[in-house]
Amino acid sequence: MQPPMLLQIDRVGYQFPRQKNATLQEISLSLAPGEILGLLGASGCGKTTLLRLIAGFIAPTTGSIYLEAAVVAGAGQWVPPEARHLGMVFQDYALFPHLNVRRNLEFGLGKLSPPQRQERVSQVLELVRLQDYGERYPHQLSGGQQQRVALARALAPKPRLLLLDEPLSNLDSQVRQQLRIEIRRILKTTSTGGIFVTHDQEEAFAVCDRVAVLHQGQIEQIGTPAELYQNPSSRVVAQLVTQGNWLPAIPQGESTWQTDIGLIAGLPPVPDQSRPCELMIPQENVTLEPDDQGELVIQDGQFLGREYRYCLSTHSGRELHARVGQGSILPVGTRVRLQVKSEGIRVFTVQD
Incomplete structure (x- = not known):
């Protein structure tokens, strides 16, 4: 017993x-x-x-x-x-x-x-x-x-x-x-x-x-x-426990979303796609590759010991952050292209 x-x-x-x-x-x-x-x-x-x-x-x-x-x-x-x-x-x-x-x-x-x-x-x-x-x-x-x-x-x-x-x-x-x-x-x-x-x-x-x-x-x-x-159950929990980027998203089918940084596929569907939605993208899901033709530019960077945290601006002026492991330091002003891992990204309606 x-x-x-x-x-x-x-x-x-x-x-x-x-x-x-x-x-x-x-x-x-x-x-x-x-x-x-x-x-x-x-x-x-x-x-x-x-x-x-x-x-x-x-x-x-x-x-x-x-x-x-x-x-x-x-x-x-x-x-x-x-x-x-x-x-x-x-x-x-x-x-x-x-x-x-x-x-x-x-x-x-x-x-x-x-x-x-x-x-x-x-x-x-x-x-x-x-x-x-x-x-x-x-x-x-x-x-x-x-x-x-x-x-x-x-x-x-x-x-x-x-x-x-x-x-x-x-x-x-x-x-x-x-x-x-x-x-x-x-x-x-x-x-x-x-x-x-x-x-x-x-x-x-x-x-x-x-x-x-x-x-x-x-x-x-x-x-x-x-x-x-x-698996945060709501926007409130996600904001409190994750270091995430929040981007408005428009559905392009069941599992693909249009965002400021392009199409992101492979995400779970939400019950009601008619309501405004946002994606919560963990900062560690964003990787940066230097590219002279890249559309985004590094605005700031901080050394955090085991990793770097870079800040960029999207086309609409929203801040986007990426946490990457130690490696080559990307100076402010570097043009980059992004790669985003879909695993761990969550979809929330704006009202959640």
Whole structure:
């Protein structure tokens, strides 16, 4: 017999007092034990509100929330935050400045005996690789180290679910890349389920097993990072998770489309070709070949480390971007001809 889902959210909605429209509408999702789920979306889409509902800081207007099959909110039941046995990591660390690292970690372990507290603190310090920092104070740590301490403090009581509210947003790019790997390692090592809120697609994909894309208070799509990237269900999801070019397109038969850069064939048909359509062309699907007779000219180029990103203008003035691997650098002003791979191109009606 399989264990119950760690978390189940059933048709949850939330509306702030005196607010005309609901912040969340009919949210349903589940989380298996040990799974990491990302909540991805633009600011104001309801990510943090959903996290606060799970934590118990606010109560849902409609629907129910279950932890390990027990109702914690809705259906006439309410379990306060301190009784839900959850951990939470905030973007501002929320460490006590007057306590050293070890004392910060002991704060939520009052039910343990002193020897047990010391043992547990040593365990989580080793888990986050800060064994030698127990006597330091928060101001003596870097931002990345402070966030590791915050993570260790949340994990010290052995919560059944860890909630992370944009925990890396205050860190620089290099530290963020390192810590997102560490967060995933730590959660998987401890078999702790996690809900990870972010507006950064790359971060969500790197940390999470599945990602739920939120838009205007509803789940637009939920799936693995590969599923979202390869098969976005709507224009909203495609814009959020892919680095794509968007070109108006006119059908020329079932699978061929006329665009600013010529005919593109081999695409799946759309149900209603009478509506205006656009093609989403991943930047990596566009390759450039220098050609003195080429109709497009490179307007700009950026070196991104493992690849180059070139910017061109189509005949109608729309920007088109191509990401290509390292090779011969094409200078600004070079005339080129394009080749476009049809695999991965998606067709969306403008209203999607």
